[in-house]
Amino acid sequence: MKHLKIVALASGSGSNLQSIIDAIEKKQLNAEISLVVSSKRKAGVIARAEKYNIPVIVVERRIYKDNIRGFSAKIAQVISDFSPDLILLCGFLSFLSEEFCQLYENRIFNIHPSLLPAFGGQGAYGIRVHRMALKAGVKVSGCTVMFVDAGQDTGPIIVQKCVPVLEDDTEESLAQRVMTAEYQAYPEAVRLFGQGRLSISNNTVKISQRKDED
């Protein structure tokens, strides 16, 4: 597996970033987090990054209002010095412009706390996703790691993991259980990427066999 330079974009605590940091520290991933970009000035991800001596740059989303292109262009400018191989969205509460998605085509991952296509799309983020799942009465939920495209939760799916929905689940208890699956899924997807095993055809992800001691 080649050494990956990763840039993470986050708006909150960046708990999913922790799964990547942990996998790197355990040598399960040959990678480094080169930079964290926070879209909020007081996001918890900032302290998390500082704890691991990861540089942080804040690009405030609120300043750009509905100017997604300007916001995305600023992020592109900020991260270009770091020449990232891969961009990971870790609870990043903004869209990215089509230009940005094209610039880093097939090199941006996001993670979503449901088994897409269920409970994705507009308004489906954070705890709301689990509210939707409980309201629908599903007995299985999970998480999805996908490539980011210009659509909303429509990019090609890389990894999905299931968890049971239990009888006495609240939104919070279900979120917690799905998060344990996310901690598995995100590093797994990054590893497949680093091993060069992912390709996209017809908007679906093909995962090639392992070739060697990757």
Place this chain on the structure above:
Amino acid sequence: MKHLKIVALASGSGSNLQSIIDAIEKKQLNAEISLVVSSKRKAGVIARAEKYNIPVIVVERRIYKDNIRGFSAKIAQVISDFSPDLILLCGFLSFLSEEFCQLYENRIFNIHPSLLPAFGGQGAYGIRVHRMALKAGVKVSGCTVMFVDAGQDTGPIIVQKCVPVLEDDTEESLAQRVMTAEYQAYPEAVRLFGQGRLSISNNTVKISQRKDED
């Protein structure tokens, strides 16, 4: 678990019925298949039922054309002598009227070869469901046992089981893998029903704890 009298409705081979027959023979279910209603004169389910000495009545769907009410009323008439506790749809390719669904409210199960709400609704039946799943590029699929209501795959969900989608899957190989999950899921749902553990609230199914040696 009380002894259940089950009527199965089928249009094809009724392979899902086999999972119930097997569970009964293994004493995993305290139940009997009192009757099979086939909506086709030459369905494979007829030979299957005869093999186990289960009575079969054919109510041909094609005769009723778009008269779902008449077709459903005929089935209701035919099965009333058998006083079924539970009606199982086993690859039954027709809708049932609202009157029928009300008559047997909360006593009709169906099984669907995907993790609903994904890949359900109009046109989503049989191998087409797996075609949709492969086209969407999901990495996890499965099956859903649900109560039947007047909608299409919208009834309260009782049991769901996951299976992985593999790299070289065809519609057929995925169908096969999902079917192994269906063989687990359908008897499990029937057992929960027989144990009196299912209740519906807000269109979701609550499963109560086991009380005794059910």
